[in-house]
Amino acid sequence: MANIKRPNGTEDILPSVSRDWQNLERMLREIADVYGFREIRVPTFEQTDLFCRSVGETTDVVQKEMYTVSAKESKFTLRPEGTAGTIRAMLQNGLLNEALPQRVYYILSCFRHERPQAGRLREFHQFGVEMAGSPHASADAEVISLAKQIIDMVGIKGIELYINSIGCPTCRKAYHKALQEYFAASKDQLCETCLSRLEKNPMRILDCKSPICGEIAKDAPVILDYLCDECSTHFAQLKKHLEMLKIEYKVNPKIVRGLDYYTKTVFEFVTTDIGAQGTVCGGGRYDGLIGQLGGPETPALGFGMGLERLLLTLRNQGVTLSEEDTCDIYLAPMGEAAADKAFELTAALRQEGIAAQTDVMGRSLRAQMKYADKMNAKFTIVIGDNEIADGLADIKNMKTGEKTRIALTDTFAENFSTLLLDSLFAGEDTESLLG
RNA sequence: GUGGGUAUAGCGUAGCUGGUUAACGCGUCAGUUUGUGGCACUGAAGACCAUCGGUUCGAAUCCGAUUAUCCACCCCA
Numbered sequence: 394m395a396n397i398k399r400p401n402g403t404e405d406i407l408p409s410v411s412r413d414w415q416n417l418e419r420m421l422r423e424i425a426d427v428y429g430f431r432e433i434r435v436p437t438f439e440q441t442d443l444f445c446r447s448v449g450e451t452t453d454v455v456q457k458e459m460y461t462v463s464a465k466e467s468k469f470t471l472r473p474e475g476t477a478g479t480i481r482a483m484l485q486n487g488l489l490n491e492a493l494p495q496r497v498y499y500i501l502s503c504f505r506h507e508r509p510q511a512g513r514l515r516e517f518h519q520f521g522v523e524m525a526g527s528p529h530a531s532a533d534a535e536v537i538s539l540a541k542q543i544i545d546m547v548g549i550k551g552i553e554l555y556i557n558s559i560g561c562p563t564c565r566k567a568y569h570k571a572l573q574e575y576f577a578a579s580k581d582q583l584c585e586t587c588l589s590r591l592e593k594n595p596m597r598i599l600d601c602k603s604p605i606c607g608e609i610a611k612d613a614p615v616i617l618d619y620l621c622d623e624c625s626t627h628f629a630q631l632k633k634h635l636e637m638l639k640i641e642y643k644v645n646p647k648i649v650r651g652l653d654y655y656t657k658t659v660f661e662f663v664t665t666d667i668g669a670q671g672t673v674c675g676g677g678r679y680d681g682l683i684g685q686l687g688g689p690e691t692p693a694l695g696f697g698m699g700l701e702r703l704l705l706t707l708r709n710q711g712v713t714l715s716e717e718d719t720c721d722i723y724l725a726p727m728g729e730a731a732a733d734k735a736f737e738l739t740a741a742l743r744q745e746g747i748a749a750q751t752d753v754m755g756r757s758l759r760a761q762m763k764y765a766d767k768m769n770a771k772f773t774i775v776i777g778d779n780e781i782a783d784g785l786a787d788i789k790n791m792k793t794g795e796k797t798r799i800a801l802t803d804t805f806a807e808n809f810s811t812l813l814l815d816s817l818f819a820g821e822d823t824e825s826l827l828g
Numbered sequence: 829g830u831g832g833g834u835a836u837a838g839c840g841u842a843g844c845u846g847g848u849u850a851a852c853g854c855g856u857c858a859g860u861u862u863g864u865g866g867c868a869c870u871g872a873a874g875a876c877c878a879u880c881g882g883u884u885c886g887a888a889u890c891c892g893a894u895u896a897u898c899c900a901c902c903c904c905a
Contacts (some may be wrong), residue, residue, distance in 0.1 A: 401897075453903050457829080474905080503905075508829080510899060519905060600903090651904060661905095668899080675905060699905030727863065758863060766865040775864060791865070 402507075402515030404701070412715040413704060418500055420547055421520045425498040428539045430522050433497040435478040441468040447477040447682055449653025451593055458505040471504035474652070475521040476679070476695055483525065484688040493526030493691075500700075512670035512702045521676075523695035525683065530630030533658045533678060533694060538638050540662060540674045540696055547703065548712040549664070552673065555645035556635075556660045558628040559596070560620050561680070568619040569595055579609050596649045615646045627657055654679040658694065666709045667702060674698040721813055722788075723765035724751040727758055727777040734801065735776050741806040747813065766791065771816070772809075776801070790816065 399405060406414060422432070441461050448455050460471040472478050479499060482488075488495050502518050509515060520543075524536055537554070544552055560568065572595040576583065583591070583598070587606050590597045599610050620628065635642055642660075650659045659677035676696020684690040707714065722742065726735035735751045742749035750768060752761055758775065765773045773789045780786040780801060787796040788809065799808055 398896080458903080505904080507903070508901090509897090510901095513904075517905065521905090597903095669901085670904075672905060697905050702905060723865095725864075757858090759860095759865080760858080762865040764865085770865090773864075777863060779863085787864090789864075794865095 400515070402509035402513075404514060404516070408718075410704075412718065413707075413713075414700075416714040417547060417700065417704065418520075421498075421500060421543060424539065424543050424546060425522065428496070428522075428535065430496040430498040430524075430539070433479055433482060433499050435472075435475075435482045435499065435501070437502070438462075438469045438471050439478050439481065441470040443477050443481055443686075444470055444473060447480070447654055447686060448474065452651055452653055454505065454651065458507055460504050460506055472501070473505045474503055475499055475501055475519055475697055476523060476652075476654070476682075479521070479523050479695075480525075480683060480686060480688075480693070483523075484683070484686060489525060489683070489688060489691055494532065495525045496522065497524075498522040510670065511668035512699070512705055514701060518700040519697045520700055521695060521697040523693060525691050525693035528680070528692040530627050530658075531634050533627075533631045534634030534638060534640075536676070536694055536696060537635065537660055538640060540676070540698065541638075541640050543698070544662060544673070544703075547707065547714065548710075549673070549703070549706050550710060551666065552662050552664050552706075554640065554642040554660060554662055555648055556631065556642050556658065557616070557645055557648040558620060558624055558631075558657050559616055559649065559655060559659055559677075560624045561656050564619050564621040564624055565616075568614065568616050571614045571619060572596065572598070575613050576609065582606075582609060597651075599647045600649050610647075617644070617646055624657055631658055650675065650677055654682040654685070656680045660696070664702075664706045667705045670702065672699070673702045673706060717769055719748070719769040719771060720750050721748045721770070722750075722772040722774065722809065723761070723768060723770040724749065725758055725761040725765065725773055725775045726752060727775065730778065730781055731776045734781060738776075738801070738805055742809065745806040745810050747806065747810060771813070774799070788812065 425432075441459070444459065445455055450456075454473050459473055462469055479497060483495060483497070488497075498521065500518065500520050502516050504516050506515060507513060522536060522539060524532055537556075541554065559565065573591060576587075576591055576595060576598055580588070580591070582605055584606050587598045596616070598606060599613060617625075617628070632642075632644075645661075648659050648661055655677045657678040657680065660675070661672050662674040663671045664673055665671055674696055676694065678692070678694035680692040683693055704714075724735040724739055726732040732752065739749045739751040750765075750770070754764075756764065762773065770791055773791060774786050775789075776786055784801050785798055786801055788799050789796050797812060799805065799812070
């Protein structure tokens with residue numbers, strides 16, 4: 394047993410599941426591409442100030458969850474989310490001076506010092522998109538639609554989409570006031586944390602899981618009643634566009650994102666299949682952020698999707714993303730001369746792009762065959778003194794058991810290649826006939 | 829930061845109210861007559877029973893502390 398262990402809240406992605414990750418990432422890239430999003434890659438750490446100014450000084454993320462290091466005179470922080478760094482990169486590299494809207498996506502790891510639990514890690518991976526330049530609700534619908542298509546295409550079922558509008562600074566001010574007045578009435582019943590929220594961020598009280606606060610919050614004023622004309626039309630437009638796309642949603646006035654930069658539209662895709670942390674995807678509009686970071690006032694929006702949560706949901710729903718690992722052919726030599734021959738042939742096969750394996754353990758024939766089976770080899774070939782003398786050997790199809798004679802010449806790799814293709818084609822042929 | 833649960837071979841578990849070589853399944857390795865896998869069978873390797881301390885003639889088993897881990901709160905993806 395190794396005595397140095399991985400840090401709490403981190404995960405090793407072992408070969409048995411890395412194939413799932415690869416497939417998921419491939420799908421994400423393909424779908425993002427279809428929507429016109431291009432990949433951006435940003436640093437793992439940024440100047441701490443960036444997150445303070447974007448995510449917000451008062452948020453839990455900034456106040457108690459950031460991994461920050463001091464190096465020389467500067468303070469750096471491992472990114473707790475992807476938006477801040479992405480926007481920073483877009484500004485620094487002048488992407489907003491090019492054709493708008495700018496659409497970018499990323500696949501990256503984020504770091505938050507929280508207590509780990511089901512679906513919550515200290516290092517976790519996110520797929521995210523950011524779209525900058527459009528104030529229109531059709532852009533919101535487009536981004537939501539992208540998330541929806543991903544969820545559908547990877548095969549997750551039973552996910553609910555919740556949307557809400559938290560307004561712009563103007564209408565939120567009025568709403569905050571209304572909330573403060575409402576909760577002030579039952580001040581002595583609120584839990585301690587909510588009491589402190591009353592001043593700073595009364596909207597959070599709506600989210601409180603304490604039964605008492607929940608009871609009180611039940612009849613609290615709803616943000617949607619306080620939206621200014623612009624925000625309320627925007628929300629109506631969003632609903633209209635979602636309906637055009639036939640995307641089902643539920644308006645949930647209690648959705649309050651914990652990052653300060655959100656305005657107007659906020660949304661979450663939630664599953665009940667992975668425990669308490671069911672938000673697989675969350676995002677919204679942040680029309681003020683770019684200006685706040687020193688860029689030109691530019692409306693924008695995006696989302697983050699938790700890849701561990703996505704994969705966990707798939708696993709709990711019994712969906713698999715990848716086939717078992719296989720190898721195309723296993724070469725089983727017997728004796729030293731044969732081992733040399735097999736060694737050469739294996740190399741030649743690999744040059745042809747064929748996944749070939751041969752013995753490197755000095756095993757008996759029987760043991761080699763067992764190993765070939767464990768490796769899921771499609772074909773095996775036994776090479777001994779007879780085969781070397783004849784220059785001929787039998788290739789065995791491990792699924793059907795049928796054998797094909799093949800010459801051990803320079804064209805061996807090529808010949809096997811066509812045999813392999815034929816067998817794949819045969820398999821596909823019957824399936825398509827059935828379909 | 830606050831609760832609660834759990835800690836036995838690579839993995840999953842058993843081990844009842846303390847008593848000689850800690851058990852089982854999966855996995856790994858070797859073999860079941862000499863040149864062919866999946867099934868079955870045989871055997872082997874692999875655990876200072878998380879750590880430290882205490883109770884006891886004697887502890888994996890009881891008590892305490894520590895650490896790790898899981899779940900939940902909080903918060904978020």
